[in-house]
Amino acid sequence: MVCKYFLFMLVFLTTCIHIFAWTDCGSVDGSIAKVQVSNCSQNARRCILKRGSNATMTIDFKPKVDSDSVKAVVHGIIMGVPVPFDLPNSDGCLNSGIKCPIKADGEYKYFTNMPILNEYPRVTVDIKWELQDSIGKNLICALIPAKLQ
Template structure:
């Protein structure tokens, strides 16, 4: 019985060890963040020349006609913008605008990892901004480009 309990605790630590941090969701709350192929280790491994799928479940505190995704990679505290093919959070992301306060939404988007990106340790900061440019969701995900 002890071994089973210890195994479950260890498994939960491994599964949660890459966990995101809320980096300033000003006008919303995050329920969950999932990153494809990110299941173990302290950092998500982002393989160059692939796409990573990100899912953020969030609830805005205010209404909004728009939702914009803004993504940065922070290397040694310096933000470097990631270009998203689709920064419009109301288009092809699973979210339909206008957004209503208190309703939970599931946002899904892909981040292309360019083959030209350097192999570095990076914190990915993914913001979902309402029409007033305030963050309904801001998730920081520890990662490494490999």
């Protein structure tokens, strides 16, 4: 269980928000306009996630379909192996900046803020962050290269 929360915490950084290099990993029912992770340099190859800090992640997206719900699903990909884990709040309509139901062609901003614990090991990871619609299809999928320090 600690491993699951460790991977979740990898998503976050501290203080200032910057745009950085991320890739779309399979958005089906929507498109990503922007992904931001706090304190991640725009020119960084990987976001540096600092242990012992708090971090914020924001995804601006536009759905292609209406949906009554939004669910966040996250995997940490370590050495090519996706490791799923439970989020403390996977409900994208609760305390995440999104008001459901969402409408096709609307513009939405999803955000989350979490602490990065000191006990997490130093590791390189790709974070696969998905927001799914009410039938389980990916509204968006962002692959975020990161390194925990």
